[in-house]
Amino acid sequence: MMKVGRIWVSPVEVESSLIGREAVAECAVVAQADEANLVKPKAYVVLKEGHQAGDTLAQERIANARPRV
Numbered sequence: 663m664m665k666v667g668r669i670w671v672s673p674v675e676v677e678s679s680l681i682g683r684e685a686v687a688e689c690a691v692v693a694q695a696d697e698a699n700l701v702k703p704k705a706y707v708v709l710k711e712g713h714q715a716g717d718t719l720a721q722e723r724i725a726n727a728r729p730r731v
Contacts, residue, residue, distance in 0.1 A: 664693040664701055676703055680723055685713040 663670045673691035680689045688708040693701050707723070709715060 664703065666701055666703060671703055676705065679726060680705060680707060683723065683726065685709050685719060
């Protein structure tokens, strides 16, 4: 578990929301401190063949993960 803001976030729940998507083959979520030393979840994602990484895909994954966590 990682404390993000004032809530506890399970990396496994975030990974589950990402891995359930069509384009994602594998992923791992870790805690990473930002410039202000605040903990943020960071996802490392491996895409399935035929899918391109980009800002649009990244924003879709973030939007889909937020309501679940």
